[in-house]
Amino acid sequence: DTAVSQTPKYLVTQMGNDKSIKCEQNLGHDTMYWYKQDSKKFLKIMFSYNNKELIINETVPNRFSPKSPDKAHLNLHINSLELGDSAVYFCASTPTSGNADTQYFGPGTRLTVL
Amino acid sequence: AQSVTQLDSHVSVSEGTPVLLRCNYSSSYSPSLFWYVQHPNKGLQLLLKYTSAATLVKGINGFEAEFKKSETSFHLTKPSAHMSDAAEYFCVVRPRGSTLGRLYFGRGTQLTVWP
Structure with a gap:
């Protein structure tokens, strides 16, 4: 009955590799997000999708490419990984009607680039 | 412009004593405000969360926060800290009217609870 799930939980990889993180929500929400939490715990939005359509795209290197195959999934693909990409990545979702203010977060994916 | 300032990066309290985590915000429009742990x-x-209803908001685990528009503050309080409250807040x-659900985060306050 997990609401927002992410896989994998931990990801350790070498510089230059390409990796993906997957996110799924079973809440029936229309909007999904990716956030990056740096080593000082600061959270910043990266992307937002509404019904599979990109609506927020922060100043993120184009090595990061989100993909939303359907409104329950938002995956994050990262090309040519760099040391500075090491962080915890959180997926979140929210409905676009009703209780639209609250975002529900996944457990996070800790990415370590060596 | 929107911003959130959490005035303390670390707060330490003894178990059973009150907790106060301070937050000030600036927002161009009347905002919704949240505390996450x-x-x-x-x-x-x-x-x-506060969404323009009652200014004193009660949350889970005995926490509450008061929205003070004149002070642009939304401080989080709890009368009596428990060891399990140790976390980042x-x-x-x-x-209001932000691009679908866009949130602005403060830099966090680490709460330590001593036995």
Whole structure:
């Protein structure tokens, strides 16, 4: 009955590799997000999708490419990984009607680039 | 412009004593305000939120926060700290009319609870 799930939980990889993180929500929400939490715990939005359509795209290197195959999934693909990409990545979702203010977060994916 | 300032990066209290985590915000529009908690190696959990109803908001685990527009503050309080409250706390603002749900996070306050 997990609401927002992410896989994998931990990801350790070498510089230059390409990796993906997957996110799924079973809440029936229309909007999904990716956030990056740096080593000082600061959270910043990266992307937002509404019904599979990109609506927020922060100043993120184009090595990061989100993909939303359907409104329950938002995956994050990262090309040519760099040391500075090491962080915890959180997926979140929210409905676009009703209780639209609250975002529900996944457990996070800790990415370590060596 | 929107911003959130959490005035203390670390707060330490003894178990059973009151907790006060301070947050000030600036927002171009009347905002919604939230407190989220993050326990070690966990995701973020909503503690409480203010969305223009009652200015004193009660949340889970005995926490509450008061919205003070004149002071642009939304401080989080709890009368009696418990060991399980030790975590990172984030004050978050969502401006009215922001692009679908866009949130602005404070830099977090680490709460330590001593036995």
